Each structure stands twice: as structure tokens, then as C-alpha cells.
Amino acid sequence: MDLTGLQTALETFSGWIWGPWFLIPLLLGTGLYLTIRLGGLQFLRLGSALRLGLFTRKDPGSDGDISQFQALTTALAATVGTGNIVGVATAIGIGGPGALFWMWITGLLGMASKYSEAFLGVRFRTTDAAGEKNGGPQYYLERGIRGPLGKVLGLSFAIFAVIACFGIGNMTQGNSIATNLESSFNVPTWVTGIVLTIFALSVLVGGIKSIGRVTAGLVPIMIVFYVLGAIYILIANVGALPAAFAQIFTEAFTGTSAVGGFAGSAIIIAVQFGVARGIFSNESGMGSAAIAAAAAQTSHPVRQGLVSMTQTFIDTIIVVTCTGLVIIATGTWNQIDPETGEQISPALMTGEAFSHGLPGDWGHIIVTIGLVLFAGSTILGWSYYGERNIERLLGRRAVMPFRIIFSLVVFIGCTVQLGVVWAFSDAMNGLMAFPNLIGLLVLSGLVARETKQYLKNDPKLRATRDEVDAFMAGTPGWEEWKTETISVVEPGQRRR
Numbered sequence: 001m002d003l004t005g006l007q008t009a010l011e012t013f014s015g016w017i018w019g020p021w022f023l024i025p026l027l028l029g030t031g032l033y034l035t036i037r038l039g040g041l042q043f044l045r046l047g048s049a050l051r052l053g054l055f056t057r058k059d060p061g062s063d064g065d066i067s068q069f070q071a072l073t074t075a076l077a078a079t080v081g082t083g084n085i086v087g088v089a090t091a092i093g094i095g096g097p098g099a100l101f102w103m104w105i106t107g108l109l110g111m112a113s114k115y116s117e118a119f120l121g122v123r124f125r126t127t128d129a130a131g132e133k134n135g136g137p138q139y140y141l142e143r144g145i146r147g148p149l150g151k152v153l154g155l156s157f158a159i160f161a162v163i164a165c166f167g168i169g170n171m172t173q174g175n176s177i178a179t180n181l182e183s184s185f186n187v188p189t190w191v192t193g194i195v196l197t198i199f200a201l202s203v204l205v206g207g208i209k210s211i212g213r214v215t216a217g218l219v220p221i222m223i224v225f226y227v228l229g230a231i232y233i234l235i236a237n238v239g240a241l242p243a244a245f246a247q248i249f250t251e252a253f254t255g256t257s258a259v260g261g262f263a264g265s266a267i268i269i270a271v272q273f274g275v276a277r278g279i280f281s282n283e284s285g286m287g288s289a290a291i292a293a294a295a296a297q298t299s300h301p302v303r304q305g306l307v308s309m310t311q312t313f314i315d316t317i318i319v320v321t322c323t324g325l326v327i328i329a330t331g332t333w334n335q336i337d338p339e340t341g342e343q344i345s346p347a348l349m350t351g352e353a354f355s356h357g358l359p360g361d362w363g364h365i366i367v368t369i370g371l372v373l374f375a376g377s378t379i380l381g382w383s384y385y386g387e388r389n390i391e392r393l394l395g396r397r398a399v400m401p402f403r404i405i406f407s408l409v410v411f412i413g414c415t416v417q418l419g420v421v422w423a424f425s426d427a428m429n430g431l432m433a434f435p436n437l438i439g440l441l442v443l444s445g446l447v448a449r450e451t452k453q454y455l456k457n458d459p460k461l462r463a464t465r466d467e468v469d470a471f472m473a474g475t476p477g478w479e480e481w482k483t484e485t486i487s488v489v490e491p492g493q494r495r496r
Contacts, residue, residue: 010423017430018276020268027285028275030437031109034116037448042111045306046313048461053307061465064297065133068307070212071296073219075289075311077211078169078381080223080319081374082176083281085367088323089349092333095273097244098251100324102274103281107316110284111309116440116447118308120144121290122301123450123481129396132208135294136385137161137287138392141439144446153435154392157287160432161389167425169382170406171413173375175421178414184368193414196376201407204383205400208295211380222373223319229366230322233330233357240329247328279433282315286429287436291388292381299465300472301481302454306461323350330356379410450477 017023035042057069066074091099117137124143125135138161142154174196181187203214234241252270283289289308298304327333332353335344344352354363383406390402413421440447457463457471472478 007420007423010420010427014423014426014430017427018272020272023279023430023433024272024275026437027113027279027433028106028109030285030440031106031111031113034112034440034444034447035109037444038112038115038451041115041306041451042108042309042313045455045459045461046111046310048459049306049310050313052303052461053310059297059299059303059465062297062299063133065208065295066212066297067216068296068298068304070216071292071304072307072311073215074208074212074292074295074381074384075308076219076223076314076381077215077377078288078292078385079281079283079311079315079378080219081173081281081378082371083277084315084319084323084374085350085371086176086346087277087281088320089327089333089346091273091277092324092327093343093346093349095270096251097247097324097328097333098249098253098270099274099277100321100328101248101252102271103278103316103320103324106275106278107282107284107312107320110279110282110316111312113285113437113440114282114289114312115305115309116444117285117287117290117436118293119301119305119447119451120439120443121294122296122298122304123446123477125294128391130399133295134388134391136291136388137436137439138291138389139294140290140443141435144443145439150439153439156435157432158389158392160428160435161288162386162393164425164428164432165382165386165389166406166409167421168429169385170379170409171421172425173378173382174410174413175416177372177375180368180371184364189415190411193411196379196414197407197411199376200379200383200410201404203380204403204407208384211384212295215377215380218373218377222370222377223314225373226366226370227318227322229354229358229370230326233326233354233363234322236357237329240331241325244325244328248324278316278320281320282312284312285437285440286433287439288382288385288432291385294388299463299468300454302451303461305451326350326357327353332356383407446477450475453477 053068053072058067088100088103091103095102120140121135121137124140125133126139128134138154138158141157142150144150145153174193177196178189178192181192182189203210279285289311293304293308296304296307327349330353332344332349335349335352336342337344351364351367354367355361357363358366383403386406387399387402390398453475454472458468463471
């Protein structure tokens with residue numbers, strides 16, 4: 001069946017959604033607005049948030065299914081994926097070095113969006129029929145925004161998220177793993193498909209606690225492994241770094257002249273691809289990370305919101321920066337393929353860049369292993385996002401069938417061509433973000449007010465659960481949150 005026409009139409013639709021006149025200004029504008037309303041919280045509280053999330057790791061005695069650290073690593077598992085390797089290369093290959101600057105801006109402003117959606121995920125979470133915490137935009141949009149608007153926004157997000165999870169969080173990730181293992185180590189795609197399907201099924205049937213244990217062990221290792229490889233290359237090319245930074249900052253505002261097969265020729269291209277790929281990588285504003293945050297054991301929504309905020313910092317400011325600098329410093333971003341006479345493909349660009357700085361085949365090996373780990377963990381994270389939304393739509397009885405179907409679809413992704421799926425997934429990601437961003441703007445007053453109340457009493461995030469209970473008693477929203485977290489909600493049941 002020839003799906004060229006459908007793929008072209010989907011790519012056009014996706015291009016409009018992620019274009020400079022729709023989602024990009026809404027994403028950047030929301031991030032900037034929340035940064036102002038929250039008083040630059042992502043800059044002032046980053047140190048305390050990193051300490052709480054990476055070192056303290058838990059709030060003893062607090063309600064929730066997994067620790068704050070496990071909630072963070074589950075969200076990181078879903079975001080640190082192909083976007084950090086292929087997505088960065090695509091942005092720089094088309095938008096030029098200046099695109100990395102706009103990825104940074106997206107990340108820094110996106111930290112305020114990430115904080116707000118994670119805060120709301122915990123603030124309006126519920127407990128389902130199985131006794132598990134359940135939250136995210138599919139709940140806080142409806143429960144925070146009363147009336148038809150909130151209900152429409154919440155249901156829209158849930159539908160788009162379920163559809164998107166099979167694309168961007170499943171088939172495209174499996175396909176990236178299978179094709180890279182085949183090209184690097186001659187592993188048949190069907191073998192990769194079987195192994196990945198069994199791995200996914202064995203983890204997913206255990207639910208969020210199983211996912212949390214796996215991601216807590218896997219995510220730190222894979223990030224450190226990849227970042228250390230990148231740092232080695234940057235040290236080896238340290239003389240090229242000043243020029244690389246000069247290109248990034250200069251061409252962010254001037255664009256890059258076309259060279260050979262290079263397509264970026266104006267600032268709008270750098271901005272468009274920098275922002276679009278930045279959001280694709282860190283998912284700030286999409287609302288997905290709020291689903292993982294809602295499962296965390298935390299004594300106050302502010303605490304988990306700040307921990308979740310560090311996910312964007314780690315993803316964009318650390319991992320994306322490493323990839324981008326390696327590509328620019330080694331000159332791979334505008335390298336011409338001698339066989340085709342055109343710019344090297346973004347799919348190969350990062351591997352080629354790593355090969356410039358590492359002996360033998362180690363560059364391609366590190367990138368391939370990194371992509372396998374990144375994409376594999378993304379499958380786990382997005383499976384949880386999908387099941388929480390399928391539960392919102394169909395109830396708890398649909399969760400286990402969803403886990404099984406999701407695992408089996410991984411095999412399909414590994415063994416078929418996915419041009420249409422990639423285009424469709426990009427569009428669904430954008431449609432997920434839209435209702436969530438509207439909700440963040442509408443609920444920004446509540447987020448700012450309750451954040452200020454908490455941080456006035458615990459600016460360093462060192463309070464115990466009993467201390468939090470004591471100084472928050474009687475404040476607006478506190479008793480409501482303590483009550484809401486123990487309410488059981490099923491489809492069709494009346495929500496308060």
C-alpha cells in the first residue's frame with residue numbers, strides 16, 4: 001500500500017502544528033509567563049531541587065507509590081530518548097548551530113512549565129480502585145478548571161496521549177533501536193523486536209513500582225555513560241569550543257547561509273527547529289511528566305514540582321548540550337557525504353561526530369548503545385503515561401490489557417517502516433501540548449499562590465513531613481489537597 005500521500009499530508013499538518021505561528025509561540029509564551037509569575041523559581045531553587053531529587057531522594061512517610069527519585073527517573077526515561085541524539089542532530093543540521101541556543105532557551109523557560117504541570121499533577125491527583133495514585137493533565141485540567149472547558153481539555157489530552165504513546169513512545173523508539181543494532185552489529189530487526197517485547201512485558205506487568213525500580217537503576221547509568229563519552233570528545237577538541245560557542249550565539253540571531261545540502265538560511269529556521277526539537281526532547285509543556293510526578297511519595301506538591309523541574313535541566317542543559325557541542329565542535333553539522341554530495345543525514349550525524357573524537361569504532365558503539373538505552377527506557381516511561389490515560393478513559397479494568405498490547409506493538413515498531421508513524425506521532429505530541437498549555441495559563445494563579453505559601457516556610461526544601469503538616473495547616477488549598485489525594489475516581493463517577 002502506497003502511503004506517500006498520507007505521509008505528506010501528516011508532515012504538512014505536523015509542520016503547521018510545530019510551526020512558528022501556533023505551538024512554538026504558545027510554548028515559549030507560556031514558559032515565559034510562568035517564569036515571571038513564579039519569580040524565576042527555576043533559577044532560584046534549582047540547587048535545592050537537585051539536592052532533594054538526586055541526593056535526599058524521598059519524603060519519608062509521605063503518600064505515594066514511588067519515591068521522588070523514582071518519579072524523576074521515570075520521567076527522565078520517557079524524555080531522554082532519540083530526541084537527545086537524532087533530534088539534536090536534526091535541529092542543528094537544518095537550523096544551524098544557532099538552533100542549540102534556542103533549545104537552551106526552550107529548556108530554561110520550559111523548567112517553569114515543567115514545575116507547574118508536575119505541581120498540578122500532584123495537587124489534583126486521586127487514588128484509583130487499585131490503591132495507586134493517578135494524576136496528570138487528564139485529571140487536573142478537569143478538576144482544576146470547573147465546567148465544560150476543563151472537561152473538554154482533560155478528555156482531549158487523554159485521547160491524544162493514548163494515541164501518541166503508541167507512536168512516539170513505542171514504535172518509533174523500537175524502530176530506532178532495531179535499525180541501529182542492525183546497521184552497527186548486524187542484529188536482525190525481528191530478534192531485537194522479540195527481545196524488546198519480552199523486556200517491556202516483563203517490566204510493565206508490574207506497574208509503576210516495577211517501572212520505577214528499573215528506571216532508577218538504568219537512567220543514571222545511561223546518562224553518565226553517554227555524557228562521559230561526550231566530555232572526552234570535547235576535551236580532545238577543546239581548541240574548537242570557543243569557535244563553537246561563537247557560532248551558537250551568533251547564528252541564533254542571524255541564521256546560517258546555505259552550504260551544500262544545508263537547508264537553514266534564516267533565523268526563523270533556527271528558532272523553529274531549536275524550539276520544536278527542544279520540546280520533543282524535554283517535553284516541557286506537554287504535560288506528560290506530570291503523570292509520573294503524581295505517583296511520587298511527597299509531603300507537598302511544591303516539593304515534587306521542583307524535583308520534576310530538574311528533569312528538563314538534566315535533559316536539555318546537560319544531555320542535549322553534550323550532543324550539540326560534539327556535533328558543532330567536530331564540524332560534523334555541515335559535513336558533506338562524499339557518496340551523495342549532500343549534507344550527512346541527521347540520523348548518522350551524532351555517530352559520525354562521536355567517531356571524530358574516539359578511536360576506532362568506539363564513537364558509533366557509544367552512540368548506538370546510548371540510543372538503545374535511551375529509547376528502551378523511553379518505552380517504559382511512555383507505557384506508564386499511556387496506561388494512566390487509558391484508565392482515565394476506560395477504567396482500571398483496561399490497564400492490564402493495555403500493558404500487554406503496548407508490549408506487543410513494540411515488535412511491530414522494530415520490524416516495519418515508520419515514515420507515516422513518525423509524522424503522525426509528531427502531530428499527536430503537538431495536540432497533547434495544546435490543552436495542557438491552555439490549562440497551565442488558566443491555573444497559573446493557583447500555582448503561584450500555593451507555591452509562594454509553601455516556599456515562605458521552607459525555602460531550602462528541608463522540612464520533614466510533620467513540619468510541613470504544621471506550617472501548612474489552615475492555608476488555602478492544603479486541606480483540599482490532603483482530602484483529594486484519597487478519593488477514588490472511575491470513569492462515570494461524579495468528580496468533586
